[in-house]
Amino acid sequence: MTADIESPERVAIVGAGVIGAAWAARWLLRGVDVAVSDPSANAPRIVSQVLDNARTAWERMGTAPQSEGKLDFCESVEAAVSGADVVQESVPENLDLKKATLKQIEGSAESKTLIASSTSGLKPSLLQQEMECPERLVVGHPFNPVYLLPMVEVVGGELTSSDTISRAMAVYGAAGMRPLHVRVEIDAFIADRLLEAVWREALWLINDGVATTQEIDDVIRFGFGLRWAQMGLFENYRIAGGESGMAHFISQFGPTLSWPWSKLTDTPELTEALTLLISEQSDNQSGHHTIAELERIRDENLVDIMLALEKNQWGAGQSVSELRR
Numbered sequence: 254m255t256a257d258i259e260s261p262e263r264v265a266i267v268g269a270g271v272i273g274a275a276w277a278a279r280w281l282l283r284g285v286d287v288a289v290s291d292p293s294a295n296a297p298r299i300v301s302q303v304l305d306n307a308r309t310a311w312e313r314m315g316t317a318p319q320s321e322g323k324l325d326f327c328e329s330v331e332a333a334v335s336g337a338d339v340v341q342e343s344v345p346e347n348l349d350l351k352k353a354t355l356k357q358i359e360g361s362a363e364s365k366t367l368i369a370s371s372t373s374g375l376k377p378s379l380l381q382q383e384m385e386c387p388e389r390l391v392v393g394h395p396f397n398p399v400y401l402l403p404m405v406e407v408v409g410g411e412l413t414s415s416d417t418i419s420r421a422m423a424v425y426g427a428a429g430m431r432p433l434h435v436r437v438e439i440d441a442f443i444a445d446r447l448l449e450a451v452w453r454e455a456l457w458l459i460n461d462g463v464a465t466t467q468e469i470d471d472v473i474r475f476g477f478g479l480r481w482a483q484m485g486l487f488e489n490y491r492i493a494g495g496e497s498g499m500a501h502f503i504s505q506f507g508p509t510l511s512w513p514w515s516k517l518t519d520t521p522e523l524t525e526a527l528t529l530l531i532s533e534q535s536d537n538q539s540g541h542h543t544i545a546e547l548e549r550i551r552d553e554n555l556v557d558i559m560l561a562l563e564k565n566q567w568g569a570g571q572s573v574s575e576l577r578r
Contacts, residue, residue, distance in 0.1 A: 259423065259427065260283065260284075260285060260424075260427040261280075261285055261337075261338035261339045261424060261427070262285065262286060262338055263285070263286045263287075263288065263336055263337045263338055263339075264276075264277075264280045264285055264286070264287050264288070264337060264338065264339045264340075264341065265287075265288045265289075265290065265333040265334045265337035265339070265340040265341070265358075265362075266280075266287060266288070266289045266290070266333070266340075266341050266343060267290050267291075267330055267333060267334070267340060267341070267342045267343065267344065267354060267358060268290075268291055268342060268343035268344035268345070268354070268371075269289050269290075269291035269293070269296040269299060269300050269343070270291075270299065270343065270345070271299075271303070271397060272343045272371050272395065272397060272399060273289070273291065273341070273343030273344075273371070274296075274299050274300040274302075274303040274304070275303050275307070275395075275397065275398050275399035275400050276341050276343060276371070276395065276399050277289055277300055277303070277304070277324065278300075278303050278304045278306075278307035278308075278399070278400040279307065279399055279400040279428055279429070279430075280322060280428060281304065281307075281321045281322045281324055282307055282308070282311050282316075282317070282318055282321060282322075282400065283318065283322070283427070283428055283429060284318050284320060284321065284322050285322040286322040286323045286324075286325070287322055287323070287324050287325070288325045288326075288327050288332070288333040288334075288337060289324070289325065289326050289327065289333060290326075290327045290328075290329060290330045290332070290333035290334075296326065297326055300324070300326075302545070303398075303400070304324075306398070306400075306548055306549065306552055307398070307400035307401075309549075309552070310398075310400065310401055310552045310553075310555070310556050311400070313553070313556045314556050314559065314560060314573055314576070315577070316429075316573065316576040316577055330354070330357050330358060330361065331357075331360075331361040334358050334361050334362040334366070335361055335362075335363075336363070337362060337363075337366055338365075338366060338367065339366065339367045339369065339424055340358050340362055340366055340367070340368050340369065341369050341370075341371060341393065342354055342355060342358060342368070342369065342370045342371060343370075343371040346372060346373060346374070346375070348375055348379060348380075351370060351372065351375065351380055352379075352380060352382065352383050355368065355370065355380055355383075355384060355390065356383050356384060359384055359385060359386060364386070366389070367389060367391070367417065367420055367421060367424060368389055368390050368391070369390070369391050369392065369393035369421060370390070370391075370392050370393070371392075371393060371394060371395060372392055372394060373394055373441070373442075373445055374440055374441035374442065374445055375392075375440075376408075376410065376438055376439075376440060377390055377391065377392045377408055377409060377410030377413060377438065378410035378411045378412070378438060379410075380392075380410065381410045381411070381412050381413070387410065387412035387413070388412055388413060388414040388417060389413075389414070389417050390410065390412075390413060390417070391407060391408065391409055391410075391413055391417050391418060391421045392406065392407065392408035392409075392410075392442070393405050393406070393407055393421060393425060393432075394406040394408065394442055394444070394445075395430075396444070398548075398551070398552065398555075401552060401555050401556070401559070402555070402569070403429065403430045403431040403569055403572035404430070404431050404433065404444070405425045405430045405431070405432050405433070406432075406433055406435050406442045406443060406444060407421050407422055407425065407432050407433065407434050407435065408434075408435045408438060408442055409438065410438060411438070418434060422434060429572065429575060429576045430572070431569075431572055453519075453520050455469050456520060456521050456523075456527075456531075457520075457521055459527070459530065459531055459534070460521035460527055465534045465537075465538075466531060466534040466535050466538050467534065467537070467538040470538070477489075482558060482562075482568070482569075483562055483567055483568045483569075484568070487499070490502050493506075559572075559573050560573065
């Protein structure tokens with residue numbers, strides 16, 4: 254644990270699907286006690302499976318802890334959040350459900366407890382509407398798998414206090430993450446805005462018969478995705494501008510943005526036929542693997558990429574180094 258960051262002693266996870274379970278795994282591997290609340294009978298199995306994946310990944314990275322935190326499954330939200338320093342709400346992406354859950358959390362959590370939502374796009378100002386102490390709510394939007402990917406978007410609502418933002422940034426730092434304060438509250442924040450743009454274009458390419466799911470994925474994983482993994486978008490384009498840098502790149506390629514290539518302002522109708530086509534192509538592409546196998550393959554690849562980046566002290570590799578401190 255980084256010395257100058259105070260770690261919570263107990264974290265409550267409300268909602269233990271894919272994201273909630275991965276939050277639990279990250280905190281447990283940071284030596285923090287975790288209490289989980291989820292009405293599904295499958296929750297213990299899901300958390301156990303995700304925790305096993307996380308342990309394997311952290312062992313391969315060489316960041317496995319000497320001792321893990323204690324895991325408790327609670328029969329109610331009230332029991333889970335009682336005494337928690339941080340509550341991470343990760344219930345399904347439904348505004349009414351999240352508002353009701355946050356109100357339930359608030360009613361049982363201590364006044365000093367930080368409350369965070371894992372929502373991938375709902376504005377925190379909407380989530381705050383029925384809270385009695387909305388100033389302590391923040392969005393902490395992670396990326397799957399949460400136990401490996403260090404980025405978390407921290408977003409405050411209209412009523413979120415600056416102290417809450419600062420505390421959330423410190424808390425996620427203690428989790429070994431790379432928190433980014435999204436200073437302007439917008440739907441879907443930063444990352445999903447970018448992902449949705451790519452997703453829309455991909456849907457059109459399939460709809461128009463230009464490419465299959467595998468061809469689109471191959472373009473990403475064998476092409477620009479490798480560059481994005483270590484330098485992102487703008488730093489790569491700066492290189493593409495040569496010795497004159499970004500200004501030259503924009504002057505050379507900027508005019509192409511006015512050409513009628515993109516369909517970002519529209520989305521093909523997700524008809525039954527298009528949905529079936531995408532599903533069939535996806536089955537042909539990856540159906541020979543189970544989801545559990547794909548998760549393991551994904552984690553193995555991510556660990557190796559992150560270790561390579563750590564060797565060069567670049568990008569996500571810096572976060573791996575920080576986990577060792």
